[in-house]
Amino acid sequence: MTAESALVLPVLVVFSLALVWGLLVVAAQIQCMDAARTGARAAARQDPEASVIAAARDAAPKGATVTVTRAGGLVRVVVVAKPRALTGLPFEVREEAVAASEESVGTAGDRVGTVGDSVGTAGDSVGPAEDRVGAVGERAGAVS
Known part of the structure; x- marks a missing residue:
């Protein structure tokens, strides 16, 4: 070393x-x-x-x-x-x-109910989207 x-x-x-x-x-x-x-x-x-x-x-x-x-x-x-x-x-x-x-506003039950209503509204908007997907699939089938 x-x-x-x-x-x-x-x-x-x-x-x-x-x-x-x-x-x-x-x-x-x-x-x-x-x-x-x-x-x-x-x-x-x-x-x-x-x-x-x-x-x-x-x-x-x-x-x-x-x-x-x-x-x-x-x-x-x-x-x-x-x-x-x-x-x-x-x-x-x-x-x-x-x-x-x-700030705490309302009760927990009220807030949960509001969230559930919002989710229901979002679920309703899914229906037309499925119809559009089906229509696209039909068009794709017609092309082939």
Whole structure:
């Protein structure tokens, strides 16, 4: 082994470890972002705060803290986590999502009835399309 190799190998090992460490931090950041978005969507639907926090914690890295605040027509979910790769360092990953609160209108039964009516209307429009397909098939048969 030459002197150059003895110097380059430790540098390559440190560089490789830094790349792996960076990837783990980015993965934790993405998990926090997904958790904050999940929590914000649940909070915007007017879910109870306990279920919002539970939904965000399910998507967040282990040991993450989730904070939900409501101000005016907005909900804000903040997820803070300490990546596992940074055990001894004072480093945290933080992500925040904001969403507009949705208004609940009517009851669930009313909304389901309306959706069913819309589906029925869409089903009625399928009939004439089938007639047109049949007519095209007849024309194709006449050509051959």
